[in-house]
Amino acid sequence: MSAQLTLLAPLQIPPPEVVPYLGQLWHDGLDGASGAATFTLLVWEPSWLEQQLVRVGQVDGPITGLDRPDVLSSARDLVGSLGLPPSTAPMDPGLSWILGQQPGHHEAQDLRGQFVDSAISAHMPRRLITLAPTLDDAKPLETLVAAYCPLPDEGGAGAACGDVVVLRGSLGALREAIPMVQPLVRDDLPCWVWWNSSLDEPIEVLEALATGPRRLVIDTSRGQPARCLEVLVNRINTGQAVNDFNWLRLRSWRESLAMVFDPPSRRDALQHVVQLDIDVEGDHPVKGLLLAAWMADRLGWHLESSRPVIQDGVIAGIAAEFQRTDGETVRFRLMPVPVGVPKAHPGAIVGLRLICQPQQRPPLCVILCSESGGCMRLEAGGMAAMELAEEVVPLPEESEEKEMARLLGGGHDSTNPLLASAAPLAASLLPEAVAAQGFARS
Amino acid sequence: MTAILTNPLRVGLRQERVIPPQCLVIFGASGDLTHRKLVPALFELHRQRRLPSEFAVLGCARRPWSDDDFRQRMGEALAAEIAEHPTAWEHFSQGLFYEPVDLQQSDHLVRLAGRLDALDRLRATRGNRTFYLSVSPEFYGSGCRALAGAGLLADPERSRVVIEKPFGRDYGSAQALNKVVQACAKESQVFRIDHYLGKETVQNILVLRFANTIFEPLWNRNYISSIQITAAETVGVEERAGYYETAGALRDMVQNHLTQILALTAMEPPGRFDPEAIRNEKAKVLQAAHLANEEEAWKCCVRGQYSAGGTKEHPLPGYRGEPGVNPNSTTETYVAMKLFINNWRWQGVPFYLRTGKRLPKRLSEVVLTFREAPVHLFDAAGGAPTANQLILRIQPDEGAEIKFEVKAPGSGMRSRPVDMGFSYDESFGEPSDEGYVRLLADAMLGDTTLFTRSDEVEAAWRLYTPLLKLIEDSPWQIPVHPYEARTWGPGASDNLLAEDGLIWRRP
Numbered sequence: 047m048s049a050q051l052t053l054l055a056p057l058q059i060p061p062p063e064v065v066p067y068l069g070q071l072w073h074d075g076l077d078g079a080s081g082a083a084t085f086t087l088l089v090w091e092p093s094w095l096e097q098q099l100v101r102v103g104q105v106d107g108p109i110t111g112l113d114r115p116d117v118l119s120s121a122r123d124l125v126g127s128l129g130l131p132p133s134t135a136p137m138d139p140g141l142s143w144i145l146g147q148q149p150g151h152h153e154a155q156d157l158r159g160q161f162v163d164s165a166i167s168a169h170m171p172r173r174l175i176t177l178a179p180t181l182d183d184a185k186p187l188e189t190l191v192a193a194y195c196p197l198p199d200e201g202g203a204g205a206a207c208g209d210v211v212v213l214r215g216s217l218g219a220l221r222e223a224i225p226m227v228q229p230l231v232r233d234d235l236p237c238w239v240w241w242n243s244s245l246d247e248p249i250e251v252l253e254a255l256a257t258g259p260r261r262l263v264i265d266t267s268r269g270q271p272a273r274c275l276e277v278l279v280n281r282i283n284t285g286q287a288v289n290d291f292n293w294l295r296l297r298s299w300r301e302s303l304a305m306v307f308d309p310p311s312r313r314d315a316l317q318h319v320v321q322l323d324i325d326v327e328g329d330h331p332v333k334g335l336l337l338a339a340w341m342a343d344r345l346g347w348h349l350e351s352s353r354p355v356i357q358d359g360v361i362a363g364i365a366a367e368f369q370r371t372d373g374e375t376v377r378f379r380l381m382p383v384p385v386g387v388p389k390a391h392p393g394a395i396v397g398l399r400l401i402c403q404p405q406q407r408p409p410l411c412v413i414l415c416s417e418s419g420g421c422m423r424l425e426a427g428g429m430a431a432m433e434l435a436e437e438v439v440p441l442p443e444e445s446e447e448k449e450m451a452r453l454l455g456g457g458h459d460s461t462n463p464l465l466a467s468a469a470p471l472a473a474s475l476l477p478e479a480v481a482a483q484g485f486a487r488s
Numbered sequence: 489m490t491a492i493l494t495n496p497l498r499v500g501l502r503q504e505r506v507i508p509p510q511c512l513v514i515f516g517a518s519g520d521l522t523h524r525k526l527v528p529a530l531f532e533l534h535r536q537r538r539l540p541s542e543f544a545v546l547g548c549a550r551r552p553w554s555d556d557d558f559r560q561r562m563g564e565a566l567a568a569e570i571a572e573h574p575t576a577w578e579h580f581s582q583g584l585f586y587e588p589v590d591l592q593q594s595d596h597l598v599r600l601a602g603r604l605d606a607l608d609r610l611r612a613t614r615g616n617r618t619f620y621l622s623v624s625p626e627f628y629g630s631g632c633r634a635l636a637g638a639g640l641l642a643d644p645e646r647s648r649v650v651i652e653k654p655f656g657r658d659y660g661s662a663q664a665l666n667k668v669v670q671a672c673a674k675e676s677q678v679f680r681i682d683h684y685l686g687k688e689t690v691q692n693i694l695v696l697r698f699a700n701t702i703f704e705p706l707w708n709r710n711y712i713s714s715i716q717i718t719a720a721e722t723v724g725v726e727e728r729a730g731y732y733e734t735a736g737a738l739r740d741m742v743q744n745h746l747t748q749i750l751a752l753t754a755m756e757p758p759g760r761f762d763p764e765a766i767r768n769e770k771a772k773v774l775q776a777a778h779l780a781n782e783e784e785a786w787k788c789c790v791r792g793q794y795s796a797g798g799t800k801e802h803p804l805p806g807y808r809g810e811p812g813v814n815p816n817s818t819t820e821t822y823v824a825m826k827l828f829i830n831n832w833r834w835q836g837v838p839f840y841l842r843t844g845k846r847l848p849k850r851l852s853e854v855v856l857t858f859r860e861a862p863v864h865l866f867d868a869a870g871g872a873p874t875a876n877q878l879i880l881r882i883q884p885d886e887g888a889e890i891k892f893e894v895k896a897p898g899s900g901m902r903s904r905p906v907d908m909g910f911s912y913d914e915s916f917g918e919p920s921d922e923g924y925v926r927l928l929a930d931a932m933l934g935d936t937t938l939f940t941r942s943d944e945v946e947a948a949w950r951l952y953t954p955l956l957k958l959i960e961d962s963p964w965q966i967p968v969h970p971y972e973a974r975t976w977g978p979g980a981s982d983n984l985l986a987e988d989g990l991i992w993r994r995p
Contacts, residue, residue, distance in 0.1 A: 170614075307498075345497075
C-alpha cells in the first residue's frame, strides 16, 4: 500500500488557535462525521538523514519522514565517500551528523506529518501529532492542522475521522512549543509516543512528550549504546509501556533459536550451555546484548563479570561470564564484524553460536547466521566435530511504519515481559569502557 | 517415559498475531459452549498475551444476570485454571461484562448498541466488534437480521459475525440461511465455524502438501489408489440425544468435519496463502465431488447404529437404550461411504469416509494408499508386498507416518513393511492449542482462512443430498445396521471396500 496524503491541504493557523480550532472543527465543521474512538499518535520526527540528503542534493523532495528506499540507498552510497567504515548503517546517527558538515542548500517541500503511511492510517488514529524539527535553527514555529476521513472500502458505515496536527520549526522553537502539545492529547484515548529518532537527542524533549501512561516506542539501535540502554531501562522501571524496534527486529532470532530446541530430545542441552558467541554488524552492540540477555534470563544465568575484549590495543568486543543455575560457567563474547552491505539499522546480528556440553552426550553446537552473513567465522575452531545444528535466520526488512502499524494493531500496550527482564541485564553486560569509547570501527 | 522439559526459549514468543482492540459479543452466553469452550479459549489467549488490554467480552442471553453474575459463573467453570493463574484471571475478568438480551426484541438491540458504545469508551475497543452466535441454529438467521437491523453489522471493516455449526440441515436450508446472512453482512464478515479446522493437524495437511516438494508430485490418480478418511469416537451420544436424534452421524460429522478434511486433502494448490484463494480451491473440489453412485446411493453408503456391548464389568448401553433416545430410533451413529472426485487429479480414485460412535478407538486420520509397484521383484514376508501408505494422524498422537517396504534382515531378498513416523509430541513437545483458541483468535483477527464460505457449505450439503433424500424418502433402502459397541462398525461397511478388493485400516 502506498502512503496517503491528507485529503485537504493542512491549514496553517497560529499556535494559540490550534486547540480552539480543532474543537470547533469537530463541533460543527465536519458534517455527519464522527471522530474515531481510537488513539493519539504523537511522533517526534526529525528525519535528520532525509533532511540532510535533500539539502546536499542527494535525494529529491518532498521530505516525508517515511522510510524511503532511495534515502537508504543514497545513504549507503555515501558511506564510503564520506570516509566512514563500510559497516556504517544508513540509520547510524553519525552519518547524518557528518552529512551536516557537507555543503548544500537544496530545499524541498516539507510534508512530514501530512504524509501518513497507509499501514498506520488503516488503524485510524484519532489524532496524529507530528513534531518536525528543521535544520534551519532560526525557523519559527508553524502549526498546521487538517482533518481527514479515510475512504472506507466499498462504502461502509459513517466515516470515522481523525485529525492531523503538525508542529514544525527549529529545535528551539519546538522545545518552547512542548507545553501546547499536552492539551492536544486527548485524555480519553490511549496515546502512543513514537520517538522516531536517535536517543542521543535532547532527553528533556522525550521526557516531556512521553509522560505517564503514554506508550513509548523507541529504537535502541539509534544512539550511543549506553544512552539507548539507559533510556530503555529507566522507562521500563517507571512502569511505562515501552516498545523497542531493536528488540522487535530480534524476533526471528529468538524464534529460530527456540525452534532449534523445540524437539524434546534437544532440550536437556540447554541446561549445559558453556559458550555463547554473537557477531554484530558495525560497532553497535545493543541488539546483540539484548539477544544474549534474553537467553541468559530465560535460562536463569547469573551475570558474573563483563569486560572489553582488547586486541592490538583497541576495544574489539565484549566478553562476559555467566553462572548457570548449577554453578557452572558460561562464557559470552560479542564481536563486531565488518560487512560490505550493512542492514539499515546499526548493530544487526550477523551470527550466533551456542555450545552445549551435556553430560554423557556429545557436545552440541548451534550456529545461526543471517541470510547475508556467512557462518564461516563461527564454524571455525573445530565446531564440525560436534553435533552441529545450523540455521539461516530469515530477516525480512520491514519499514518502521509497518512495525509501528503492527504495534498499533494491538497487543503491545504494555512492555513485553521478556524485554523488561532482558533490558537491565543487557545494560549490565555493557562494560563501562565500551560505553565510554565504543569499539574500534571497522 | 521421561518427563519432557519445557523449552524455556519458547516461552512468550507466540505474540506475532495479536488481536486488535475489540469487543467480543457472545449471544447464548448462559449456554454450555460459552463456559466450556469460548471463555476458556479467551482466557488462554489472555494468558498467552495475545489479547490486547483494549478488549472486552460482552455475554448476552435472556437471563437477567449482572456483570458480576457472569464473571462469577465463568470463574466457577474455570476454577482449576484460575487456581493456577489467579492474577491472570483477576485481570482478564475485569474485561467480562453481561447484558440481558433477547435477539427477537428490537428494544433490546437498541440497549445493546448503547452498551457497546459505552464499552468502546470504557475499554477503548475502537468500535471493533465480533458477534458470536452461540445460539440454537433456528435463531442464526433471525439473529443476523436483528444485528443488521440495529446497524451493528453496518461497518464491514469493524464488525463480524461468527456462526456455529450446523449451518442448515440440508442443501435447501443452507441456501436459505446463506441468503439471509448475506443480506445482513458481507461474506468477509461471516465466519462459519467448524472446530475441526482449528486443529493443528488438520491445518498441517495444507503445510505438508504445499510446503514440501516430495509429496505433491505423487498426490494424484497416477500414484494414489484410494484414500480413507476416518473419524472414530469411543463415546456414545452422551447428553446430546435431543440434538443427535435429529442429526445423526451424517449431519453431525460427515457433512462438516470429514468433508472439510476431504477438501483439504483433495484440493488443488492455491496460488497464494490467502483466505479467498484457499477457499476457492476447497469450494471447487467439493463441487467436483459426488457419491460413488448417486442414483443408487444405498450401494455406496452404509449406516449403522451401536447396540449394547462392553464387558460384564463395564457394560455399555446400546444407542436405543441411551437416555433421551427414541427406543425405536433409526438415527445412524455410524456411516461409511464411497465418493469420487471428477477432476483431472482424482478421476477414478475412491475416497472412503467413515465415522462412528462407540468404536474401539478415538482417532481421526487420513490414509493415502499408493499404487502397487508394477512388478514384484521380491518375495514379501507377508505373502504379498504391502501397498505404500501415507497416514496423516489428526488425533490423538498427532503426526504422520509412511509405510514402505524394506529388505528383511537375512540372506534372502524378502521384503517386509516398516513405518517411518513423525510425531508432533516428539518434535515439538508442546501441546497444541485447543481448536477454539485458534478459531476465536482468527475470527477476531478477521482471518477467514479456517472458516467455511457460503459456497463451500452449499457444496458440502449438495454432495450428500442424494443420500439425505434417500434416508428421508425410502429409509428401507438404506437400513441402519446394528453393530456392537466398541467394534469397528457393521460388517456391511467392510463389504463396501471388499467390493474394491480393499480393507479399512485397523489403526
